[in-house]
Amino acid sequence: MTVQGGRPLLIMGAGAWGTALAVVIARSGYQVYLWGRDPTQLAALASDRENARYLPGIEFPSTLVPLVTLDALPKSIYAAVLATPLQSTRVTVRQALEHGLRSFICLAKGIELDTQLLVHEIIAEEAGREAPVALVSGPNFAREVAEGRPAALTVATRDDALGNAVVRYLHGPSLRPYRTDDLNGVAVAGAVKNVMAIAAGIADGLTLGANSRAALITRALNEMTRFGVALGGKAETFMGLAGLGDLVLTCTDDQSRNRRFGLALGRGVDPRTAVQDIGLVEGIPTAAAVIARAASVKIEMPICAQVASTLRGECTPEQAVAALMRRELPRAASG
Structure with a gap:
């Protein structure tokens, strides 16, 4: 199975939801890199092959690679998946931009306290209004998704190429995405x-x-x-x-x-x-x-x-x- 020539994804944020989607996407055969702010935690993820803190017992597929540092990031990444808390989104986008990433798939939910901006408005302010952005949302708890229980979610984007790619990354035996342009x-x-x-x-x-x-x-x-x-x-x-x-x-x-x-x-x-x-x-x-x-x-x-x-x-x-x-x-x- 290939998406955009089989290009890998970077998931930025190694909490429960970021890890769950990393696992599900990797199970479909895609290369997924998982990064977080705590190098000690990422080293443990790499050695244990599970996220014992947030999703104990969920084994990592072989195509899921935890990264202690973004300096080891390959140049072929298709998009950054923003899985850090909403109030940290601006900083995370800047880190992605520093490593050459220009397309964003956002999992965070909320409104920025200092600016009252919605999440895609934050990304546009940092990356420019032409930057492709997709929001992934819906009624999902991380563990149930990681366990492979049936679930559905919404993919919101105004960029057709990104939207089609995100749907293909996410769609699998237990996960069904639906498209909308209503960011x-x-x-x-x-x-x-x-x-x-x-x-x-x-x-x-x-x-x-x-x-x-x-x-x-x-x-x-x-x-x-x-x-x-x-x-x-x-x-x-x-x-x-x-x-x-x-x-x-x-x-x-x-x-x-x-x-x-x-x-x-x-x-x-x-x-x-x-x-x-x-x-x-x-x-x-x-x-x-x-x-x-x-x-x-x-x-x-x-x-x-x-x-x-x-x-x-x-x-x-x-x-x-x-x-x-x-x-x-x-x-x-x-x-």
């Missing part, structure tokens, strides 16, 4: 769902019940759709894998770090203690960034706003719920 919609959905997962976790941590969870997810979908359309996204994107699919998954399953963080807050755990226990929670910086970007296009984000207020210590989880319930009803209320 804005996919980026917004991926960012906002992390904040909504914190809200869903808070609701369940407060034991508000199944009715509350269903209502929250439904209104969260409305909120993220309005925001996404205001930024140029397509409403139908939010009813697909990158929107509703990812939202439901992240809001209802405890594999989600954002949901687990919300659960901890709802149960009265201090936010700093919760982060120490859980690790990276992308929804924390994203909450403030979403509110700022939404204000710039005059879109109200009441659920995100209450999450942000809770994270800033301005209200308790109980007070946040009460504030949402007290909001004035619109004249033409819709569910």
Whole structure:
């Protein structure tokens, strides 16, 4: 099987999701190089042939090569797959550019806190607006993908050559990609769902019940759709894998770090203690960034706003719920 003459991929970020996709793509026979910021971790990946920290028990295919340094990178790499946290995307893009890479496949979800830019906007600012960019998103947990369980995802790009290549890299017995050109919609959905997962976790941590969870997810979908359309996204994107699919998954399953963080807050755990226990929670910086970007296009984000207020210590989880319930009803209320 060949893509673009069989050219290899570089995956930048050796966490769970970057490693999972590296494994799946390598299983299809493609050469994949996996790099991360911790040389000690990469040396362990090379010797152990598994990522014992994030995906223990998932054996690396022979075509997956961990790299301790990018100086050993071959010149034939087709594209950089950005699998580092969203707030590190700018630095990662610069590192890719320094090594001659000009096409980007991005796995990160969120909005940059300092600039309120979506992920493809960050890449365009660093690499130029003509740089080919694809976003990969959808309702997927890394371990299930790495284990070969059936899954589907969205590939968003306006570059046909890159889009066709990404679909071929990803498509296999257990993974089905779907194309769209809606970069804005996919980026917004991926960012906002992390904040909504914190809200869903808070609701369940407060034991508000199944009715509350269903209502929250439904209104969260409305909120993220309005925001996404205001930024140029397509409403139908939010009813697909990158929107509703990812939202439901992240809001209802405890594999989600954002949901687990919300659960901890709802149960009265201090936010700093919760982060120490859980690790990276992308929804924390994203909450403030979403509110700022939404204000710039005059879109109200009441659920995100209450999450942000809770994270800033301005209200308790109980007070946040009460504030949402007290909001004035619109004249033409819709569910």
